[in-house]
Amino acid sequence: MRRLLQIVLLLLVLLPAVVLLWLSLAKEIGYPSFFDSSFTFDFWKNVFTGGEGLLKSLLWSLGIAFFVAMVSTVFGFIISKKIASSDFGQRSLQLAYLPYLIAPVVLGAMLQFYFTRLGCTGSVIGVMMAQLIFIMPYAVLVFSGFWTPHIKQLAFQATTLGASNYYVLQHIVLPVARSWFFLTFSQCFLISWFEYGITELIGVGKVQTLTIKSMVYVKESSPQYGAVAACMMIIPVLLLFVINSRVFLKKEVEG
Amino acid sequence: MRYGLLFLVSIILASCGNTPQDGDSDVSKKSWEQIAADAKGQTVTMMMWQGDPLINKYMTDFVVPQVKSKYNIQLNIVGGQGNAIVSALMSEMEAGKEKSELDMMWINGETFFQLREIQALHGPFVEQLPNNKFLNWENEFISTDFQQSVNGMECPWGNVQMAWIYDSTRVQQPPMNMAQLAQWVKANPGKFTIPNEFTGMTLLKAWLIELSGSKDGLKGPFNEARYKELSEKLWTYINDIKPYMWNEGKSFPAGVSQLHQLLVSGEVAFSLSNNDAEVDNKILQGIFPKTFKAYVPSGGTIQNSHYLGIVSRSAHKEAAMVVCNFMISPEAQFEKMKPDVWGDATVLNIDKLEGDWKEKFNNIPGRSNAPKRSEIQQYALMEPAAEYMIRLFEDFRKQVIEK
Amino acid sequence: MQGFKKNSAVFLFIAIAVVPVLCGFIYSLLYSVGLAGLLGKGFTLEHWEKLLASSDGLMSIGYTFYLTITTIALSMIMAFAYAWYHFRQPSERSVSKLYLPLLFPPLVAGMAWYFVLSPSGLLSRWSYALGFIQRVEDFPRWVNDDFSFGIILTQFFLVFPIFTLLFLNISKKENLRELYRTALHLGGDKRYFFKNIFLPILWSKGKWVVVLYAIFLMGTYEVTLILGQTNPRTITVFIMEKLSKYNLNDIPQAHAMSVLYSTMMLLFMMILFRLKNWRIA
Numbered sequence: 001m002r003r004l005l006q007i008v009l010l011l012l013v014l015l016p017a018v019v020l021l022w023l024s025l026a027k028e029i030g031y032p033s034f035f036d037s038s039f040t041f042d043f044w045k046n047v048f049t050g051g052e053g054l055l056k057s058l059l060w061s062l063g064i065a066f067f068v069a070m071v072s073t074v075f076g077f078i079i080s081k082k083i084a085s086s087d088f089g090q091r092s093l094q095l096a097y098l099p100y101l102i103a104p105v106v107l108g109a110m111l112q113f114y115f116t117r118l119g120c121t122g123s124v125i126g127v128m129m130a131q132l133i134f135i136m137p138y139a140v141l142v143f144s145g146f147w148t149p150h151i152k153q154l155a156f157q158a159t160t161l162g163a164s165n166y167y168v169l170q171h172i173v174l175p176v177a178r179s180w181f182f183l184t185f186s187q188c189f190l191i192s193w194f195e196y197g198i199t200e201l202i203g204v205g206k207v208q209t210l211t212i213k214s215m216v217y218v219k220e221s222s223p224q225y226g227a228v229a230a231c232m233m234i235i236p237v238l239l240l241f242v243i244n245s246r247v248f249l250k251k252e253v254e255g
Numbered sequence: 256m257r258y259g260l261l262f263l264v265s266i267i268l269a270s271c272g273n274t275p276q277d278g279d280s281d282v283s284k285k286s287w288e289q290i291a292a293d294a295k296g297q298t299v300t301m302m303m304w305q306g307d308p309l310i311n312k313y314m315t316d317f318v319v320p321q322v323k324s325k326y327n328i329q330l331n332i333v334g335g336q337g338n339a340i341v342s343a344l345m346s347e348m349e350a351g352k353e354k355s356e357l358d359m360m361w362i363n364g365e366t367f368f369q370l371r372e373i374q375a376l377h378g379p380f381v382e383q384l385p386n387n388k389f390l391n392w393e394n395e396f397i398s399t400d401f402q403q404s405v406n407g408m409e410c411p412w413g414n415v416q417m418a419w420i421y422d423s424t425r426v427q428q429p430p431m432n433m434a435q436l437a438q439w440v441k442a443n444p445g446k447f448t449i450p451n452e453f454t455g456m457t458l459l460k461a462w463l464i465e466l467s468g469s470k471d472g473l474k475g476p477f478n479e480a481r482y483k484e485l486s487e488k489l490w491t492y493i494n495d496i497k498p499y500m501w502n503e504g505k506s507f508p509a510g511v512s513q514l515h516q517l518l519v520s521g522e523v524a525f526s527l528s529n530n531d532a533e534v535d536n537k538i539l540q541g542i543f544p545k546t547f548k549a550y551v552p553s554g555g556t557i558q559n560s561h562y563l564g565i566v567s568r569s570a571h572k573e574a575a576m577v578v579c580n581f582m583i584s585p586e587a588q589f590e591k592m593k594p595d596v597w598g599d600a601t602v603l604n605i606d607k608l609e610g611d612w613k614e615k616f617n618n619i620p621g622r623s624n625a626p627k628r629s630e631i632q633q634y635a636l637m638e639p640a641a642e643y644m645i646r647l648f649e650d651f652r653k654q655v656i657e658k
Numbered sequence: 659m660q661g662f663k664k665n666s667a668v669f670l671f672i673a674i675a676v677v678p679v680l681c682g683f684i685y686s687l688l689y690s691v692g693l694a695g696l697l698g699k700g701f702t703l704e705h706w707e708k709l710l711a712s713s714d715g716l717m718s719i720g721y722t723f724y725l726t727i728t729t730i731a732l733s734m735i736m737a738f739a740y741a742w743y744h745f746r747q748p749s750e751r752s753v754s755k756l757y758l759p760l761l762f763p764p765l766v767a768g769m770a771w772y773f774v775l776s777p778s779g780l781l782s783r784w785s786y787a788l789g790f791i792q793r794v795e796d797f798p799r800w801v802n803d804d805f806s807f808g809i810i811l812t813q814f815f816l817v818f819p820i821f822t823l824l825f826l827n828i829s830k831k832e833n834l835r836e837l838y839r840t841a842l843h844l845g846g847d848k849r850y851f852f853k854n855i856f857l858p859i860l861w862s863k864g865k866w867v868v869v870l871y872a873i874f875l876m877g878t879y880e881v882t883l884i885l886g887q888t889n890p891r892t893i894t895v896f897i898m899e900k901l902s903k904y905n906l907n908d909i910p911q912a913h914a915m916s917v918l919y920s921t922m923m924l925l926f927m928m929i930l931f932r933l934k935n936w937r938i939a
Binding site: 027028029030031040042043046047049109112113114116117119121122200201204205206208212213216217219220221222223224225226 | 537
């Protein structure tokens with residue numbers, strides 16, 4: 001029974017990946033071919049030669065996601081700390097849910113209106129600002145779980161024993177917070193990396209992240225091109241995460 | 256820290272500037288020489304649908320480098336079509352932005368109608384283009400867009416006719432009119448559906464015209480009484496075959512790419528395309544098997560043109576005009592018409608062309624699985640007024656989907 | 659002033675979280691009564707009347723709730739079960755696979771599951787190869803189906819791993835294993851521990867993430883568009899269709915729906931915050 005459950009779970013997780021790989025490589029996808037499929041790299045080739053600058057898009061995507069995640073994480077850490085120590089902060093934390101109460105498609109349309117007014121559309125900075133509006137509160141929410149009474153107590157004790165704020169931060173808080181930084185950063189990075197609607201609206205198509213380029217294929221084109229595009233969105237983050245978690249986990253064990 | 260944040264915010268806000276303006280505002284009074292001279296060095300942003308790798312390749316590998324080397328114009332292609340264009344321009348206007356982020360775009364009928372509703376188009380400008388003299392204005396499928404006279408407000412770019420696509424190994428004799436289709440659908444349950452979007456509505460328009468009994472059944476401005484009479488027949492017809500449609504008519508594909516996929520995998524027997532040559536293009540890309548064919552039923556399908564429009568608040572109208580002019584040049588149109596490039600029919604009158612262009616156009620490698628243009632022209636129907644489409648959309652939901 | 663300085667970061671946070679949303683809400687409200695937008699012709703309640711009179715608008719609200727509640731309930735039950743199972747027999751390898759779904763954006767997940775479940779999809783092909791079915795038509799309908807099975811499974815795929823990882827993380831952080839050992843040592847039984855300690859602690863620490871994901875699910879668009887039926891549709895699909903289907907005069911209805919939706923969510927959250935057990939502090 002347990003075995004079976006494990007297999008079902010494994011299938012659940014792997015099936016979508018399998019189907020995407022197969023679609024992106026199969027020459028013919030007419031029913032019922034699968035095991036007898038012959039393979040081709042043509043769809044991959046066409047996507048790379050068909051529209052210029054995929055590599056550039058990849059770099060833009062990485063850059064934007066990295067910056068947004070960085071700022072959000074740092075912001076989330078600082079603000080959540082202040083909130084934890086503020087008299088009315090805990091209640092203000094409720095407000096972090098607000099950006100999610102508006103349907104994302106409408107949030108995009110209305111942000112477009114205000115950003116156009118400010119003259120921020122069509123630029124990378126505009127896109128990053130728009131993303132920060134809903135990613136930063138999320139980072140605060142994630143980090144708010146870090147400031148348990150235990151951590152606060154620890155920091156407080158160290159301070160009363162004469163440690164400077166800087167010392168407390170560097171030697172007590174940050175080491176404990178390392179996994180939280182990783183968690184928050186990676187989640188914010190993913191949200192930004194996959195962000196489509198708002199980037200398209202605020203970027204007016206001019207900020208061509210990898211998601212923007214891929215989504216057109218996924219949405220409008222044939223399943224084969226869609227699958228190639230989907231792989232292009234997933235594989236870079238997969239690599240990033242494998243590397244990151246290896247390095248990170250190792251450090252954690254050593255540390 | 257507070258000041259640091261203030262500083263950061265002000266830097267960010269300051270870095271969001273307005274697009275610098277390169278050209279003069281009154282382009283309509285300039286001579287072509289002046290326009291061409293002013294266009295040099297400008298950057299043009301063009302918004303277009305980017306869902307087809309071959310079309311993208313034509314733009315990035317042919318048009319972009321050509322306008323750069325010939326006219327020193329940097330052409331930026333950005334993705335977006337139909338409603339994305341309308342909403343981008345609309346929100347700019349709602350926000351009172353003086354200069355648009357976009358300069359030109361690929362549009363057709365319904366977008367033309369909407370952009371005119373909100374007065375977002377620059378023009379008339381087409382008559383100023385030197386290559387205007389080659390355009391086939393005598394063809395009413397080019398000079399009229401959704402029953403609206405083009406009047407130089409948009410520049411014709413290509414011409415297509417809706418075609419049905421099927422697998423010749425599975426369907427030997429495809430139905431040629433609505434009555435035959437109804438029979439076929441009832442005999443082959445689950446194998447036919449209508450996409451609930453633009454292409455599907457274009458099919459319904461053709462059916463409305465077929466039900467009227469005359470090719471000119473919907474000619475002229477929107478006519479409420481006529482629509483009521485014909486659409487009632489249409490809903491009766493569709494609801495009659497609905498139980499025999501794909502998924503028992505409980506759902507309809509959200510897009511034509513989904514319908515293509517259903518055809519490839521064998522769930523349905525027919526797909527639709529707004530481009531009569533698409534089947535060849537898709538076979539070349541390996542997306543469709545070689546047994547797929549396209550045809551036009553004798554009941555007729557809508558033929559329409561797609562156009563290039565210039566944004567009224569564009570800061571680079573001169574360069575946009577030069578790009579338009581290049582895109583309707585014989586060489587650009589010829590390249591676009593090759594089946595292995597795009598297969599889009601030309602909007603030029605081939606008889607008017609100079610030099611050996613006429614011969615070149617007449618010798619473009621033939622279509623293989625797509626029907627010949629000369630054969631389907633007789634079944635071409637004009638686009639009815641845009642209101643028909645809007646009403647069909649609403650009523651298809653009320654009268655068919657929700658029933 | 660001293661108070662302001664001390665709390666300046668909190669104020670900044672409030673500004674970032676509240677101002678854009680408030681502006682958006684006001685904009686939508688004005689749009690829905692004809693006071694904003696290019697085609698607005700002055701104050702009118704016409705769009706609201708249209709929205710409230712149409713059955714499909716109200717139905718979309720009910721349908722969205724159905725999908726969200728089913729998915730969340732299913733994901734939570736399975737996540738509790740899996741966390742409990744893993745809690746007693748921990749293994750790094752079985753957890754690591756749960757990270758894979760996190761790399762799927764909703765649109766891609768929707769597309770992939772469509773090709774797994776559809777009558778001509780992967781499972782159907784395997785069934786054919788194994789001789790279970792003879793034709794495409796023999797395969798049961800799991801996408802665009804009456805019960806929205808495809809949507810629920812896809813959303814489950816996206817949410818279940820997050821809940822499971824969250825619960826495992828909480829059990830680690832709260833030192834539940836230690837507690838478990840002590841409980842067993844003192845003669846408590848497994849079931850008692852699960853019911854009275856394990857579940858309550860996971861729930862009380864994790865409930866806000868659950869709520870957050872419920873809100874996310876209410877707002878998803880792509881998955882329901884690909885895998886759902888054309889009718890009923892979810893709130894976001896309703897809004898998008900009104901926003902983008904050729905009839906510019908329908909746009910105010912989209913904004914009216916959005917105001918309705920946001921108000922409902924706001925009321926829901928406010929009620930939650932009032933409940934004693936749900937206070938964040």
